[in-house]
Amino acid sequence: ERSPHHAKVTPSWVVALGNVAEAYRELGEWNAARAACIAAEQWATGNDGSLKLKYKCLTTWASILAAQATIGDEHQRIAEAIRSWETAREAIEELIDQNPREYGLKDELAICQLGIGRLQRVQEKLDEAMATLRQGEALLAQLVRDHPRQSYLRVHQAAINLEIAELLLAAGAWQDARGKFEQARALLEPIERDDPESLDFPSELS
16 A cells, blocks of 8 residues: 555655566566556556656566567557557657656667567568667667667667567578677677676577
């Protein structure tokens, strides 16, 4: 239940509930993940100036839906996940307008593009997926140039490259796909060597 001072504790509650939702997602406990995410969103929307918390809830929920949808090939879930990503993207774009120098928000925007593009590929909307992913690719390329010491940005850039490579494979563009796989490998190998903790998903390098 909300305390009388819930506005002061809302951010920590949202983070905690978001982590719970992610943990349930990893366990495949979809109903529990949904409940935790809904609770997180309620805390966020009950707090003044909650736009940043709101998009965090939306991206968490979108990732949960995406995982559930792609495992079960549930097209209704995929559409719902895309809508959540798109709503999160709108919130992040508004925050970027307010904080144009905050590169972490631009990274979040690129992650939204990755989430949307990945699901558009699952829907076999290949042209739309490529356009979405190319936008994220351009954004991350600029972020990596501007912030070369932030290894997590290169991890995200590699993830975009891998997704584009999958699209190119689907289109039969084998050489172009190979080029993207090689770009991703070139980004990830130095990180594995110098900063392995930055690789949340080392299997992507494999």
